[in-house]
Amino acid sequence: MLALLCFLVCCGLGWQSWTALRVTGFDLGIFDQAIRSYAHFELPRSPIKNVHHEFPPDFSLLGDHFSPVLALLAPLYWVWDDPRMLILAQAILFAAGVPVVRRIARYCFADAAPSVTRRAADGAGLVYALGWPLLNASYAGFHEVAFAVPITLLMIERGLARRYGAAALWAALLCTVKEDMGLVAGIFGLVLAVRAHRSGHRTGRALGVAVMVAGPLVSAAVITWFLPAMGSPAGYYWSYGRLGADPGSALLHILTEPWVLLQVACIPAIKVAMLAWVLGTLALLPLGSPTMLLALPLLAERVLSDNPNHWPVINHYDAFLWPILLTAALEAVARLHRRRVRQPAARCPRLPGRWAIAGLMLSSAAAVFLGLGILVYPGSWQPPADKRALAQAAGRIPVGATVEADNTIAPRLTARTDVVIVDATPRGADWVLMREKKRAFPFATVTEQRDRISLLLAHGYQDVWRRDGVVLLRRVSPVPIPGMSRPGPGSTPVREQVPADVGRNLFQR
Structure with a gap:
C-alpha cells in the first residue's frame, strides 16, 4: 500500500506539473528527445540542449552527463511516445524503493522486538514514500535521479544483508547513472569493507575494497576521458572558480589553504541554510551513522559550487541524497534503541522513540510544505x-x-x-x-x-x-535575420548565464 501511495503522490505531482504547464524544455524536453533517440537505436541527442548551448548538431548527451542507464527507458517509447511516459516511469522507480526501505528498516532493527521492527518498517516506508526530495523531483518533471534513488537503496540494502556480490553489482550500476556517482559508490565500498572486517567476512572486506577503489576510478575515467571523447568541452561544467580555475589548481589551493573549504562552503549563507534543512528535516539523525559519509561528495559538490542553481532545496538534487539520509537516520535510531535496551536505567529511556517521532514529524511537515500542499490545492492544477x-x-x-x-x-x-x-x-x-x-x-x-x-x-x-x-x-519570407545562427560542426559551446534572482531563496521555484 505504501508503494502505491508513493506512486500516486509522485505521479500526481508530475502529472499536475504537466497539466499546469510547469514542466519545461529544460529538463523534461531534453530527456524526452534523448530517450526518443535511444528508442530509435541512436545515440541520445537533444536539439533543445544542443542548439541553446551551441553544441554541434551531432553532439550526444553522453558527452554532457554520463547516464547510459537512461537507455533502459527506450522500450517504453515503443508503447507510448510521449514525455508523460517519463513522468510515469519516474513515479514507478521511486515507488519501487518502498519495499527496499522497509527491508533496510528490518535489518536495522533485526534484534528488536517484532512489534518494534514492524513499526520501524512501517514508519520508514511512510517517511520515504512521502519524502520531500521525491516530491520536489516529481514536481520538476524527470531527471536521471529516477534511477539513482532505487539503485542506491538496493546497493545499501544488499550491503546490510551481507550479499556482498549483489551490493557490488548495484554499486557498478550506480556508476552508470551520472559521472559523479562513482564517488558515492567508492565511499559505500569503504563503509562496506569496514563493516565486513568487523564482522569477520573476508569476502565482504575484499569486495568492499574493490568497490572503494573502482568507484572513484570510474568517475575519474569518465570525467577525464569518456566525456571529452564524446565531445564535452574542457572545463565546461567546472563550477568551482573560488577554489581554482581547474581541478589541479583547486587541489593545490586546498592543500596550501585548507580553510578555504570552510569559507566557500559557508558563503553565501543559503548554503548553510540548505545543509540545515536537509539534515534538520530528519532531526539531525543521519549524523549518527557512518552511512552519512556516502552523502559527502554530493553535498560538497553543492556547497562548494559557484552555481546558484545548486543551493536551493526545490530542485531534484536532494533526491540523490534521500536514500542515504533515510538509511543513516534509521541506523541512528536503531543504535539508540539498542543502547536503551542494554541500559534500561539510562537517563532518557524514551529518547529513541522521541527522536524518531521528531524526525517523522519534521519530514512530514516538509513534505506538506514542498509537495503535498501543492498537490491538493485545486488552483495548482490550472495553468495561468x-x-x-x-x-x-x-x-x-x-x-x-x-x-x-x-x-x-x-x-x-x-x-x-x-x-x-x-x-x-x-x-x-x-x-x-x-x-x-x-x-x-x-x-x-x-x-x-x-x-x-x-x-x-x-x-x-x-x-x-x-x-x-x-x-x-x-x-513567410526567407529574409535574412540579423544575428541568426544555427550551431554547426565547429560550434563553440557556451555556458548558461544564471539569472540574478536564483540562489537567493531556499524555496524559490
Whole structure:
C-alpha cells in the first residue's frame, strides 16, 4: 500500500506539473528527445540542449552527463511516445524503493522486538514514500535521479544483508547513472569493507575494497576521458572558480589553504541554510551513522559550487541524497534503541522513540510544505492565462515543422515537431512561439523578448495569432535575420548565464 501511495503522490505531482504547464524544455524536453533517440537505436541527442548551448548538431548527451542507464527507458517509447511516459516511469522507480526501505528498516532493527521492527518498517516506508526530495523531483518533471534513488537503496540494502556480490553489482550500476556517482559508490565500498572486517567476512572486506577503489576510478575515467571523447568541452561544467580555475589548481589551493573549504562552503549563507534543512528535516539523525559519509561528495559538490542553481532545496538534487539520509537516520535510531535496551536505567529511556517521532514529524511537515500542499490545492492544477494561451498556440503548429518555442511549452512539441527553445539568438525556424509580457527562460528581461518579436516581424515573419501576451509567428519570407545562427560542426559551446534572482531563496521555484 505504501508503494502505491508513493506512486500516486509522485505521479500526481508530475502529472499536475504537466497539466499546469510547469514542466519545461529544460529538463523534461531534453530527456524526452534523448530517450526518443535511444528508442530509435541512436545515440541520445537533444536539439533543445544542443542548439541553446551551441553544441554541434551531432553532439550526444553522453558527452554532457554520463547516464547510459537512461537507455533502459527506450522500450517504453515503443508503447507510448510521449514525455508523460517519463513522468510515469519516474513515479514507478521511486515507488519501487518502498519495499527496499522497509527491508533496510528490518535489518536495522533485526534484534528488536517484532512489534518494534514492524513499526520501524512501517514508519520508514511512510517517511520515504512521502519524502520531500521525491516530491520536489516529481514536481520538476524527470531527471536521471529516477534511477539513482532505487539503485542506491538496493546497493545499501544488499550491503546490510551481507550479499556482498549483489551490493557490488548495484554499486557498478550506480556508476552508470551520472559521472559523479562513482564517488558515492567508492565511499559505500569503504563503509562496506569496514563493516565486513568487523564482522569477520573476508569476502565482504575484499569486495568492499574493490568497490572503494573502482568507484572513484570510474568517475575519474569518465570525467577525464569518456566525456571529452564524446565531445564535452574542457572545463565546461567546472563550477568551482573560488577554489581554482581547474581541478589541479583547486587541489593545490586546498592543500596550501585548507580553510578555504570552510569559507566557500559557508558563503553565501543559503548554503548553510540548505545543509540545515536537509539534515534538520530528519532531526539531525543521519549524523549518527557512518552511512552519512556516502552523502559527502554530493553535498560538497553543492556547497562548494559557484552555481546558484545548486543551493536551493526545490530542485531534484536532494533526491540523490534521500536514500542515504533515510538509511543513516534509521541506523541512528536503531543504535539508540539498542543502547536503551542494554541500559534500561539510562537517563532518557524514551529518547529513541522521541527522536524518531521528531524526525517523522519534521519530514512530514516538509513534505506538506514542498509537495503535498501543492498537490491538493485545486488552483495548482490550472495553468495561468499566458500558459493556457501557449498550449492553444502550440496546437496550431503543424506536425514536422521547425519551431522555436517558449521553454514552458517545448515539451508539448517534442513528439511531433523539430523544436528548440527560443533564446537570445534567432534560429530561422518555420514557427516562433513566445511570450511578450512575462519574462521567460532564458531571456533576462521582457524587453529582450519584445525586441525579438519586433526583429522577426521586420524580417520575414508574420504575426498569425496573439492572446494573453502570447505571440505565434510564422516565417513567410526567407529574409535574412540579423544575428541568426544555427550551431554547426565547429560550434563553440557556451555556458548558461544564471539569472540574478536564483540562489537567493531556499524555496524559490
